[in-house]
Amino acid sequence: MRKFAAMMLACLLPLAGAAAAEKEKPDPLPRLRLGVAVGTDETIRERLEPFRRELEAALDLPVDLFLMDTLGNVVDALAAGDIDYARLSSSAYAATYSLCECVEPLATARPDAFPARYYALIVGRATERPLTLEDLAGGRLGVQAPDSVTGYRVPLANLAAEGTDPRAFFRNLVRMRDPVDGLQAVLDGRVDAATAWSTLAGSVASGYTAGTLNEFYVSGAPGLDRLKVIWQSPPIPYDAHTVRLSLPDEFKRKLRAALLDMKGQAPDAYFAVEPDMPGGFEPTVHADYRAVLRTYEPKYQAVLEGAGRP
Structure with missing residues (x-):
């Protein structure tokens, strides 16, 4: 009898386990x-x-x-x-x-055919030697309104995440009229760098496929070749x-x-x-x-x- 009971228990345990697993499954979505x-x-x-x-x-x-x-x-x-x-x-x-x-x-x-990502950028003036973020220490950064995702929130938060407090690093955060005005302000010397966004895909000569650099190119304003991407955020879907x-x-x-x-x-x-x-x-x-x-x-x-x- 003991052997029979053990055999029955051995048979029932897998069934109980399967029933418990079935019970744990979420109910099918009705709609x-x-x-x-x-x-x-x-x-x-x-x-x-x-x-x-x-x-x-x-x-x-x-x-x-x-x-x-x-x-x-x-x-x-x-x-x-x-x-x-x-x-x-x-x-x-x-x-x-x-x-x-x-x-x-x-x-x-x-x-388009490129990966579905874009980037928040900090753009400065091109120089003979490659510029780095450290070269902008103590400078003036052109930014957009505080609710702008790529013109304010993403660059400031991600700079901080990388160990650079933008409010201590830059002398001033200067509000720009719009992103293209920010690039023009860089060329005019009103600021040392400005926030922007871009796909960073496609032709560099036309300011890539989309974004602030491309808008600057389409506007017909001169000087795109005198602008340089100095910092970029992680990619954003x-x-x-x-x-x-x-x-x-x-x-x-x-x-x-x-x-x-x-x-x-x-x-x-x-x-x-x-x-x-x-x-x-x-x-x-x-x-x-x-x-x-x-x-x-x-x-x-x-x-x-x-x-x-x-």
């Missing part, structure tokens, strides 16, 4: 709640319908659109768990993560197709795969959600957003909030 910022686009529900239908077909579950007035409303809803998925700017992703640490990015869109961390992992893999295949398999759906990014999706992970995540870290707020000085 996907997609949050969208309406802004001034009154046709957004109709415009996004091809994207919504493609998600339903690819994921085999209903997809509901939750239309909200602003991107801030979408951030709050995602952090609170009122929606499951949203397309956010990189900075909005960082803001959401700072609220709850409950989200992760799946993909970002490319504007263009946007973040973001989901709640609590969603089942298998579902998140399926959604990421659907996004990565979308431009090739359902271009109408892709351009419905990314009309200005014809290059298609590429995958992202949380660490890809570190340059903007730093702007929400408490230890860098003193650098960012000293906004009365520029």
Whole structure:
């Protein structure tokens, strides 16, 4: 009898373990709640319908659109768990993560064939010898408004993260009218360097594919060849197709795969959600957003909030 009982226990233990493992699996997602910022686009529900239908077909579950007035409303809803998925700017992703640490990015869109990244820059005057950041110590830095991601928040927070307090390092932070004016101020000698942004991809002669240097080139102003990138931030993805961390992992893999295949398999759906990014999706992970995540870290707020000085 003892041998029989032991045999029965040995048979039942694997079954109990399997039942416990099955119980621990998250319940299948009944439907996907997609949050969208309406802004001034009154046709957004109709415009996004091809994207919504493609998600339903690819994921085999209903997809509901939750239309909200602003991107801030979408951030709050995602952090609170009122929606499951949203397309956010990189900075909005960082803001959401700072609220709850409950989200992760799946993909970002490319504007062209180059990697879907851009950089915050500090640009100075070109000299015969290569300039370094140390050469700008005690100088005047042209910056944008304190709410500018690449013209203020990212450069200041990331300089601090690298060990350079910009408020102690530079003599003055000087507010510029706009990023192109900042580059002109460098050439005119009004400041020693200025913040800017760029893809740093494509032709150097035309100021790369996009960004402040390219805008300066397109403006026809002379002197682009007399400007030099002295510092650059970590790369920043263009946007973040973001989901709640609590969603089942298998579902998140399926959604990421659907996004990565979308431009090739359902271009109408892709351009419905990314009309200005014809290059298609590429995958992202949380660490890809570190340059903007730093702007929400408490230890860098003193650098960012000293906004009365520029």
